[in-house]
Amino acid sequence: RICGTQSPTIFSKIIDRTIPADIIYEDEKCLAFWDVNPQAPLHFLVIPKTPIPRISYVTEDDTELLGHLLVTASQLAKKEGLDEGYRLVINDGKLGAQSVYHLHIHVIGGRQMNWPPG
Numbered sequence: 001r002i003c004g005t006q007s008p009t010i011f012s013k014i015i016d017r018t019i020p021a022d023i024i025y026e027d028e029k030c031l032a033f034w035d036v037n038p039q040a041p042l043h044f045l046v047i048p049k050t051p052i053p054r055i056s057y058v059t060e061d062d063t064e065l066l067g068h069l070l071v072t073a074s075q076l077a078k079k080e081g082l083d084e085g086y087r088l089v090i091n092d093g094k095l096g097a098q099s100v101y102h103l104h105i106h107v108i109g110g111r112q113m114n115w116p117p118g
């Protein structure tokens with residue numbers, strides 16, 4: 001696999017408990033925790049434990065893992081009561097405004113979203 005320049009990132013430190021986070025969910029493949037700088041009333045991140053730097057770096061081998069991340073995001077959104085809808089976001093690279101190079105799905109909800117995004 002292609003590795004990013006920032007490895008380990010702050011998210012690897014959250015996975016191994018070197019730095020604290022408000023963790024919502026964990027299993028053998030992924031972790032979910034509240035975003036430290038929320039963009040809506042509810043904003044959490046779902047990340048793989050494997051440090052894939054970017055969505056643009058995934059391969060066919062990651063298909064099952066990516067499915068698991070999406071299903072987990074959906075189930076956690078339901079558990080958090082986001083019945084009226086929410087937004088999933090994956091930022092990729094410089095033009096995608098990615099800041100942490102460990103793949104993550106943003107789950108953002110609790111207010112009206114707008115489209116198109118800025």
Ligand code: 5GP
Nearest residue numbers: 010021033034035036037091097098099100
């Ligand atoms: P990106 O711009 O890479 O898609 O999003 C990174 C997200 O990670 C941002 O929403 C940012 O607030 C969040 N973040 C960065 N560092 C930390 C941290 O140490 N703890 C938590 N909980 N969130 C973080």
